[in-house]
Amino acid sequence: MSSLNQALRAALDHRQDLLAELHAQGTDCYRLFHGSQEGAGGLTIDRYGPQLLVQSFHQSLESDDLLHLHQAINQHLGLELLLVYNDRSRGNSRIDREDTVYRAEPAALEDLVGHEWGLNYRVRGRHAGQDPLLFLDLRNTRGWVKANSAGKSVLNLFAYTCGVGLSAAAGGAREVCNLDFAEGNLAVGRENGQLNPQLPTMEFIQSDYFPAIRQLAGLPISQRRGQKLPSYPRLEQRQYDLVLLDPPAWAKSAFGTV
Ligand SMILES: C[S@@+](CC[C@H](N)C(=O)[O-])C[C@H]1O[C@@H](n2cnc3c(N)ncnc32)[C@H](O)[C@@H]1O
Structure with missing residues (x-):
């Protein structure tokens, strides 16, 4: 198992109780992996309702690593999350629009709805701002x-x-x-x-x-x-x-x- 897979597995295990609590609260928007504290500096993985948002800030991810972590998270949550990868490792944390590692499906880039404390929120994985519309x-x-x-x-x-x-x-x-x-x-x-x-x-x-x-x-x-x-x-x-x-x-x- 690669060190990234290992780190992700540990992060998901640590969140087992938290995720159950959040789901019971009517929340499906949360951070699944905070790389700088959990073993892969510059990488964050967040769920925003139906969307899985992976962002790299220091170096681009390998596409195999990206696809593997998408699969591992889907399996862990029992869901088919729509993958968006924003590579921000070049040029002032701006998103690399060329999608060299992975091109998101159009459905993943649409305006979607996430939930927090039982409320509905507009979420958008890729737009001009730094986050998908919910901090x-x-x-x-x-x-x-x-x-x-x-x-x-x-x-x-x-x-x-x-x-x-x-x-x-x-x-x-x-x-x-x-x-x-x-x-x-x-x-x-x-x-x-x-x-x-x-x-x-x-x-x-x-x-x-x-x-x-x-x-x-x-x-x-x-x-x-x-x-x-x-x-x-x-x-x-x-x-x-x-x-x-x-x-x-x-x-x-x-x-x-x-
Ligand atoms: C960290 S966000 C707030 C997040 C928000 N509390 C939430 O729950 O999502 C900061 C906001 O402050 C606004 N802002 C920054 N400077 C401002 C100013 N001088 N006057 C009014 N709004 C400002 C920005 O447009 C941005 O929307």
Whole structure:
């Protein structure tokens, strides 16, 4: 057995109880192999519902290794997952569009639906952004929000595709507002809302974080000397019961750096 196969086998064995727990929670999006900690630096393997997403960040995988790990995971889970391989080992973690190792079937590259805490999420294995539209690392936070939002007004800052907002709505929040400066991310958030038609509708605000929180706090928006600020939506001063912030590190905008 190759060292990669051995490492993968150990990772799957270690996750036996976790996977049973996640499936019972209505979650089928999770990391199956975290190479840097589990014996193959620069390799990650994630399941997003019907899709298996394999990504290499340091060196390309051999196609035999890729096909073998796909088969081993399918066998372990008793599923036929659709394989997408993103080779990010060249050029700034960008995906190698030439598909030299493995060409994904068209069905694997379509918009699909994954599940987390019983909610439906749009997942897309390959697009311009870095992840398939759901950041797996925030799963437990989203679970906490779902369990602690009943009757509350919730503000989801740095909303991305609005998973936190969706979780709050599912947890019985009386009002949910998602805020992000990227319209494309909020558009997926709206789509996520539509994929869960049983939930109350949410509010979406496309705005930079800085002018938004200053207005909500009743503070003035300071202009930098000699610099005209981009326009921003006007918001009334107000409070929320629960505010979640999940900013990226060192994100720069005209209004400041998070
Ligand atoms: C780490 S993601 C948030 C993930 C999200 N909490 C979730 O559950 O999927 C960070 C988000 O912050 C947004 N963002 C970064 N800088 C921003 C800023 N200055 N104002 C508003 N949004 C910003 C990005 O567009 C991105 O969607």
